[in-house]
Amino acid sequence: MQAEERQQEILRRARAQGRVDVMSLADEFAVTSETIRRDLTVLERAGTVRRVYGGAVPVGRPPVDPALSARDGLMTTEKERIAKTALAEVPAEGAIIIDAGSTTGRLAEIMPTDRELTVIVNSLPLATILTPRANLTVIILGGRVRRSTYATVDDWLLQPLSQMYVDAAFMATSGLSLERGLTTPDPGEASVKAAMMASARRSILLADHTKVGNDSLARFGALSDVDVLITDSGLDDGAAAAIGLAGPRVVRA
Numbered sequence: 001m002q003a004e005e006r007q008q009e010i011l012r013r014a015r016a017q018g019r020v021d022v023m024s025l026a027d028e029f030a031v032t033s034e035t036i037r038r039d040l041t042v043l044e045r046a047g048t049v050r051r052v053y054g055g056a057v058p059v060g061r062p063p064v065d066p067a068l069s070a071r072d073g074l075m076t077t078e079k080e081r082i083a084k085t086a087l088a089e090v091p092a093e094g095a096i097i098i099d100a101g102s103t104t105g106r107l108a109e110i111m112p113t114d115r116e117l118t119v120i121v122n123s124l125p126l127a128t129i130l131t132p133r134a135n136l137t138v139i140i141l142g143g144r145v146r147r148s149t150y151a152t153v154d155d156w157l158l159q160p161l162s163q164m165y166v167d168a169a170f171m172a173t174s175g176l177s178l179e180r181g182l183t184t185p186d187p188g189e190a191s192v193k194a195a196m197m198a199s200a201r202r203s204i205l206l207a208d209h210t211k212v213g214n215d216s217l218a219r220f221g222a223l224s225d226v227d228v229l230i231t232d233s234g235l236d237d238g239a240a241a242a243i244g245l246a247g248p249r250v251v252r253a
Helices: 003-017 022-029 033-045 068-072 076-089 102-109 124-130 155-162 187-198 237-246
Strands: 049-052 055-058 093-098 116-121 136-140 166-171 175-177 181-184 200-206 218-221 228-231 249-252
Touching: 003 022, 003 033, 003 049, 003 055, 022 033, 033 049, 033 055, 076 102, 076 166, 076 200, 076 228, 093 102, 102 124, 102 166, 102 200, 116 124, 124 136, 155 187, 166 187, 181 187, 187 200, 187 218, 237 249
Parallel strands: 093 116, 093 166, 116 136, 166 200, 200 228, 228 249
Antiparallel strands: 049 055, 175 181, 181 218
């Protein structure tokens, strides 16, 4: 594949997926990461993408919100490592929140059977995964169901969340940046995420490195609101240090 053809395919993927990742593209095109970075530089100079940590996002259109099934197939190895690392933050007993998301879904799948917990979720898939576990009491928050994520959102959830105080909230995000903090495409979901974090003693963010540098429509928190960010080894040292200075302890799985 010639460089121009490869660059057009990279642009197509960026527009379809909302983001492209340098290392993933290098593997798929069987070229070096430096070659992909040069391609992204060409596209950025053309005004069609914007470089972010580890990749690029398209320019000239709002961030997309891929369906849960599409996101679930991306960065699978990294998400599994993040979820396994997050087990260390799950208390031996008490109550936790697990936010809707593909990485938080991996945590739900591997929840330990030796801990008596109340688990609050705003996700139909998560409730289905967790309810059969005899050691867990599952509470699902009711509201509008988003078709792309199967999350329940909007003000319906805010009243019950305001009456809860949990040991830990395991959160997901669409974007994470030093400038904008934590963001998601849906304002109704942003208000729920903010309420979840406010109701928790500790907030643990599960986000692979491709989320870093992205900004979506609705802000739901600052980096200083996060106690621990669990990400993957694709996050470079400089970005990890900068995020750590903004507040959270950064763990790269």
